[in-house]
Amino acid sequence: MIALRRATLDDVDWLVDLLNDDETEPFLGGAAPRNREAVGAQVERSLDEPEQAGTMIVELDGERAGTMKFELVSDTHRIARIGGLAVHPDFRGRGVADEAARRFQRYLIFDLGFHRLELACYGFNDRAIRHSERVGFVREGVKRRAYLRHGEWQDAVQFSLLREDLEP
Numbered sequence: 001m002i003a004l005r006r007a008t009l010d011d012v013d014w015l016v017d018l019l020n021d022d023e024t025e026p027f028l029g030g031a032a033p034r035n036r037e038a039v040g041a042q043v044e045r046s047l048d049e050p051e052q053a054g055t056m057i058v059e060l061d062g063e064r065a066g067t068m069k070f071e072l073v074s075d076t077h078r079i080a081r082i083g084g085l086a087v088h089p090d091f092r093g094r095g096v097a098d099e100a101a102r103r104f105q106r107y108l109i110f111d112l113g114f115h116r117l118e119l120a121c122y123g124f125n126d127r128a129i130r131h132s133e134r135v136g137f138v139r140e141g142v143k144r145r146a147y148l149r150h151g152e153w154q155d156a157v158q159f160s161l162l163r164e165d166l167e168p
Helices: 009-019 036-048 096-111 126-134
Strands: 002-006 053-060 063-074 079-087 116-122 138-149 152-162
Touching: 002 096, 009 036, 009 063, 036 053, 053 096, 063 096, 079 096, 096 116, 096 126, 116 126, 116 138, 126 138, 126 152
Parallel strands: 079 116
Antiparallel strands: 002 053, 053 063, 063 079, 116 152, 138 152
16 A cells, blocks of 8 residues: 655655665756755755645555655645655556655645646656656646756656646
8 A cells, every 4th residue: 555654854864865776866856955964954844844845755555665745836826846756666666656646646736735736857757757647747848958967958848737637
C-alpha cells in the first residue's frame, strides 16, 4: 500500500542518499538541494510552514520508497509548484510514482485547497514526461533551452493540473 507523509528530520540522511544516487541525480533539477544542511532546512520548512511548502516521503508497505515536494507559488490564485519526485531504485517499476502522484494531487487540491498544480521537467526526461501525462497533467508548452544542466542548455516541458480535472 502506498502512503504519503511529511518528511521529518529522521528522514534527512535517507533523502540525501536518494537525491545523490547515481541513478536519480541526473534527472533532478539542477538547483535542487542535495546536501544534508539544505535538505534538512527544506524538511524543517515543510514542518514549520505546512501550507507553504512540503517535503513528502512516499512509503510502500511502511518502507520509505521515494519523495516529492511542493511549494506555494501564489496564495491569491491557489497555485502550487510540485516537483522533486524521486523513487528509490529498489522500488522502481512497481507503479509507486504513479500512485503516489495521484495521492499527492488529491492531497494538495482537496486537503490544502490548491486550484492549480504546476510542474516542469527536462525535455530529455522521457520517463518523467510520460509519467506526468499518465497521471493526468496537461502539457502546456515548452520553455526552450531554459536551464543549464550537465553543461548543456535543456528544454523544460511545462504541465498543469486543475481542480476541475480531478472533480467528478
